[in-house]
Amino acid sequence: MAKMHVKMTVNGKPVEALAEPRTLLIHFLREELSLTGPHIGCETSHCGACTVDLDGKSVKSCTLFVGQANGADITTIEGIANADGSLHVLQEMFREHHGLQCGFCTPGMITRARRLLAENPNPTEAEVRFGISGNLCRCTGYQNIVKAIMAAAAMLNAQKEAAE
Amino acid sequence: MIPGQFEYHRPASLAEATGLLTELGDDARVLAGGHSLIPMMKLRMAAPSHLVDLQDITELKGIARDGGEIVIGAMTTQHDLIASAELGAAIPLIREAALLIADPQVRYVGTIGGNVANGDPGNDMPGLMQCLGARYELDGPNGRRSVAARDFYESAYVTAAADDEILSRICIPVPAPGHGYAYEKLKRKIGDYATAAAAVLLTVSGGRCDSASVAMTNLSDTPVFAAEAGATLAGSDLGSAAVDAAVAAALAAINPGEDNRGPVAFKQHVAGVILRRAIARATDRAQ
Numbered sequence: 001m002a003k004m005h006v007k008m009t010v011n012g013k014p015v016e017a018l019a020e021p022r023t024l025l026i027h028f029l030r031e032e033l034s035l036t037g038p039h040i041g042c043e044t045s046h047c048g049a050c051t052v053d054l055d056g057k058s059v060k061s062c063t064l065f066v067g068q069a070n071g072a073d074i075t076t077i078e079g080i081a082n083a084d085g086s087l088h089v090l091q092e093m094f095r096e097h098h099g100l101q102c103g104f105c106t107p108g109m110i111t112r113a114r115r116l117l118a119e120n121p122n123p124t125e126a127e128v129r130f131g132i133s134g135n136l137c138r139c140t141g142y143q144n145i146v147k148a149i150m151a152a153a154a155m156l157n158a159q160k161e162a163a164e
Numbered sequence: 165m166i167p168g169q170f171e172y173h174r175p176a177s178l179a180e181a182t183g184l185l186t187e188l189g190d191d192a193r194v195l196a197g198g199h200s201l202i203p204m205m206k207l208r209m210a211a212p213s214h215l216v217d218l219q220d221i222t223e224l225k226g227i228a229r230d231g232g233e234i235v236i237g238a239m240t241t242q243h244d245l246i247a248s249a250e251l252g253a254a255i256p257l258i259r260e261a262a263l264l265i266a267d268p269q270v271r272y273v274g275t276i277g278g279n280v281a282n283g284d285p286g287n288d289m290p291g292l293m294q295c296l297g298a299r300y301e302l303d304g305p306n307g308r309r310s311v312a313a314r315d316f317y318e319s320a321y322v323t324a325a326a327d328d329e330i331l332s333r334i335c336i337p338v339p340a341p342g343h344g345y346a347y348e349k350l351k352r353k354i355g356d357y358a359t360a361a362a363a364v365l366l367t368v369s370g371g372r373c374d375s376a377s378v379a380m381t382n383l384s385d386t387p388v389f390a391a392e393a394g395a396t397l398a399g400s401d402l403g404s405a406a407v408d409a410a411v412a413a414a415l416a417a418i419n420p421g422e423d424n425r426g427p428v429a430f431k432q433h434v435a436g437v438i439l440r441r442a443i444a445r446a447t448d449r450a451q
Contacts, residue, residue: 001169021172021215022205043165044203046355048269057243057272063202064273067172068195068217112269133354134267 006070010035011079025061025069026050029076037077037107041136048135051108052076058115060134077107080114089159090114090152099148101139109135113149121157125150167205174217178224178303178332181216185328186305188214194330196239196278199270200287224277224332227251236334238277242266245276254338257345257365261292264349264361280313281331283321283386286357290317291387292347295363295379298336304329317386343367344450348442349381350434352425358382359425360435362414364442366397368450373402378410378443383418383435390414393439402447410443411436 003018010033017032029035029052038061041049045063052061053075080088090110093099100106109132116123116131123131128149129142137145175181185192192214195201204210218224224239227248234254236245245251245262252259265288266274279289280300293313300311302325316324325331339345349361361381367374376397380388393414400406420431
């Protein structure tokens, strides 16, 4: 089967490659682009460890073919830190509140939380829990993840206010 | 999990897409959000030689009011349905159900067209569309035709759509202002299909039910439009005798199978509980 030419923007950089149409986006990111932050957990669109941001939506990159992402603007966990290399507020807060134990779900959790806060900067705890319900964590019981996201929301809002 | 090989197509118009389907024959499948088809392809339970991705066809996207109908493009995502203030005001039942489908990531990608066209008895939108009296527009080599949602489902994954037709639009009559509605779904966890789900739409005036519509999800190999249950509620006072009779009529219309969500007797029981809750909530909401 002929390979197809794909072109997309990943973490702000243009990317071009040849790929088999059956390549899943997660395999393309990890194997072709060496972006191994998004993880392959269940590979059945349940666990959310492979979550990336695609054209302003959180998607499970194990359930998209690379061709579907042709032309898209994608952000993975590798593209979330600040331009000067310091951690994004969400990353800081996950560290501060111990929002991870083994860390396997963390790239998906933070990528998803970033989109959630972009859509809803002042979520209630219930809204955070509903908003991350597509991401599974087998270690933390979610309590510290929710705390980290709530704390990040408060910090981001304070930063925004200070800037205004 | 590596799916089989296929050739990928991304047409820019509906005419181009139906042309591709005609040319490629039954080796081709259309790809909407892909969140039913891609898992099946990973398991090699589906192995199409050609995928026709509909994402660039703008005429298949959006929600618009057309006279007495809301017309929803097949490629409109569950997330779009939830976010639409116009749809939320006109047919709040759709938003209530869409929020119970899968999880946030899946709702950003999963489409209403894929959900209704796939013929999976576990999907929520088919029963919902039967409850609402929706019709589907199908585009094919011989033009466009319209099929009522209540006539569309033949058996699991078998529908009235031909291989070379694309379900392009879902047209839903706007229910009367002040109508009561509810979608009740029991599921084991977020992301699961229903153990049992019920959609109820009714109108009430002067303490009597004027009209009622009931449909059930994942309780047979097709969605179940329980016409007799609706007819039993219509004209009644929605009191306990009428509700008991409607639930009995709905339970007679379903035919659940045993699976990892439980044995048949459990599903019959749950279906009754869920339908009672849906009728009660719809009644409370009716003005």
